[in-house]
Amino acid sequence: MNKSKRYAIIIILVCNAIVISFLESFIPIPIPVPGVKLGLGNIITLIAIAFLGFKDVLFIVVIRSFVVAFLTRGVLMLPFSLVGGLLSALIMWFLYKKMFRIFSLKGISMAGAIFHNTGQILVAAALLREMIIIYYLPVLLVSALITGFITGSIAEIAIKEAKEKGIFPDEF
Amino acid sequence: MSKKESTMLTEMDAGIKMVLAIFLTVIIFLCHQTFSLVFIAIFLLCVTAIARINFGVLVKSILAYGFVIVMPYLFGFLINALIHFLADNGGFVDQHSLSKVVLKMFQLFLLWYIGSLYLHTTPLKSAIGMLDKFFTPLKALGVPITEYLKVVMCVIKELAGTTQKLKNSLGQNIRSALEKRRWCFKINLKGIANILVSLIVNSFREMERIQDYVEKVSSEDLYSYHFKITGKDTWALGSFGILLAIVLAIETNYFFR
Numbered sequence: 001m002n003k004s005k006r007y008a009i010i011i012i013l014v015c016n017a018i019v020i021s022f023l024e025s026f027i028p029i030p031i032p033v034p035g036v037k038l039g040l041g042n043i044i045t046l047i048a049i050a051f052l053g054f055k056d057v058l059f060i061v062v063i064r065s066f067v068v069a070f071l072t073r074g075v076l077m078l079p080f081s082l083v084g085g086l087l088s089a090l091i092m093w094f095l096y097k098k099m100f101r102i103f104s105l106k107g108i109s110m111a112g113a114i115f116h117n118t119g120q121i122l123v124a125a126a127l128l129r130e131m132i133i134i135y136y137l138p139v140l141l142v143s144a145l146i147t148g149f150i151t152g153s154i155a156e157i158a159i160k161e162a163k164e165k166g167i168f169p170d171e172f
Numbered sequence: 173m174s175k176k177e178s179t180m181l182t183e184m185d186a187g188i189k190m191v192l193a194i195f196l197t198v199i200i201f202l203c204h205q206t207f208s209l210v211f212i213a214i215f216l217l218c219v220t221a222i223a224r225i226n227f228g229v230l231v232k233s234i235l236a237y238g239f240v241i242v243m244p245y246l247f248g249f250l251i252n253a254l255i256h257f258l259a260d261n262g263g264f265v266d267q268h269s270l271s272k273v274v275l276k277m278f279q280l281f282l283l284w285y286i287g288s289l290y291l292h293t294t295p296l297k298s299a300i301g302m303l304d305k306f307f308t309p310l311k312a313l314g315v316p317i318t319e320y321l322k323v324v325m326c327v328i329k330e331l332a333g334t335t336q337k338l339k340n341s342l343g344q345n346i347r348s349a350l351e352k353r354r355w356c357f358k359i360n361l362k363g364i365a366n367i368l369v370s371l372i373v374n375s376f377r378e379m380e381r382i383q384d385y386v387e388k389v390s391s392e393d394l395y396s397y398h399f400k401i402t403g404k405d406t407w408a409l410g411s412f413g414i415l416l417a418i419v420l421a422i423e424t425n426y427f428f429r
Contacts, residue, residue: 007323008383012375014327019334020368043368063320067327070296072232075287076280080240124241127280130273135251136244150361157365158372165369167376 017044088116109152113144186298301397
């Protein structure tokens with residue numbers, strides 16, 4: 001695959017991840033917990049893991065974090081997005097490529113959500129140099145199990161349909 | 173890409189503004205007196221007023237700060253207090269460390285605010301152009317920074333075109349899908365997945381156009397930064413100097429001798 005095609009795919013997937021995160025605001029959460037989001041944008045990370053190489057997956061996570069920090073949340077959000085996103089992508093890539101027989105896509109997504117939230121809380125603890133912030137982790141982990149299950153279920157259908165419709169040619 | 177309203181801050185040189193922001197950040201973390209921080213906060217509020225920034229936009233990014241830093245800390249603090257109350261094990265945060273944490277939170281808040289202020293008053297073209305210059309040593313090592321930043325700008329450019337279109341069409345679809353079958357979770361997931369798949373499929377129809385664009389566009393067309401000092405920068409440097417002198421005076425107790 002030539003470089004410009006690879007970049008075009010990355011641009012499309014990053015745009016989709018950001019747009020999907022934006023669409024998430026239309027979906028009501030039954031029990032809203034402050035700081036907890038569905039994280040539908042992670043579906044794109046799962047799709048990228050399923051169809052693209054490891055470097056491209058990391059590239060998508062990094063570019064997405066940069067663009068979101070630049071456009072909306074402010075530059076200090078960058079370490080949170082980067083650490084959470086990269087940790088979650090790493091674990092999901094490992095489970096998908098090496099342990100797919102043991103873990104379903106839902107399980108992989110749940111693990112990704114757990115690592116994402118853990119990464120973010122560790123960044124907050126490091127910035128404040130205060131460990132009592134870790135007490136919030138159980139709340140985030142429980143919500144990660146639920147949101148990870150939901151995003152995993154949607155990603156499962158999306159990846160199946162993407163395969164059926166041949167969105168990603170084999171050369172990817 | 174939203175065009176920033178022309179104000180003193182948007183017309184300043186992005187590099188000078190970045191240097192001032194970094195200096196201010198360093199000063200914030202070197203301050204020991206709470207009053208210095210309060211003074212810096214007042215200075216930042218004045219800057220916000222001069223820059224005529226939409227407070228709604230700033231509040232959004234500040235809310236993110238509340239969600240990721242303040243709220244988890246307060247939750248942890250309450251649990252810690254509860255454990256202390258139930259077990260009396262001495263684990264409760266004492267008054268001294270609590271005031272230290274509050275000070276740290278305020279410092280981080282100011283840092284967050286400076287970052288938001290910088291991004292809301294700097295045209296993206298200049299900010300990315302400056303990053304390109306900043307990473308010159310990495311470029312010398314063979315890291316294709318220019319290409320990566322070109323991808324970032326392409327993403328921003330593509331987003332600007334698609335977000336509004338999607339807001340009107342897909343947002344309504346999602347809302348109606350949820351309203352019809354609010355309690356039928358399985359069908360909802362399928363419905364959302366279908367919307368997302370159609371979004372992805374449609375976006376891949378644009379692949380040739382985007383690929384063509386990536387091939388033809390040069391980084392200079394997307395972003396650029398050229399150092400240029402104007403009267404506004406001199407004003408900013410002057411006011412920063414005054415701020416620095418006052419903070420130094422507060423820190424050395426000059427006013428209270």
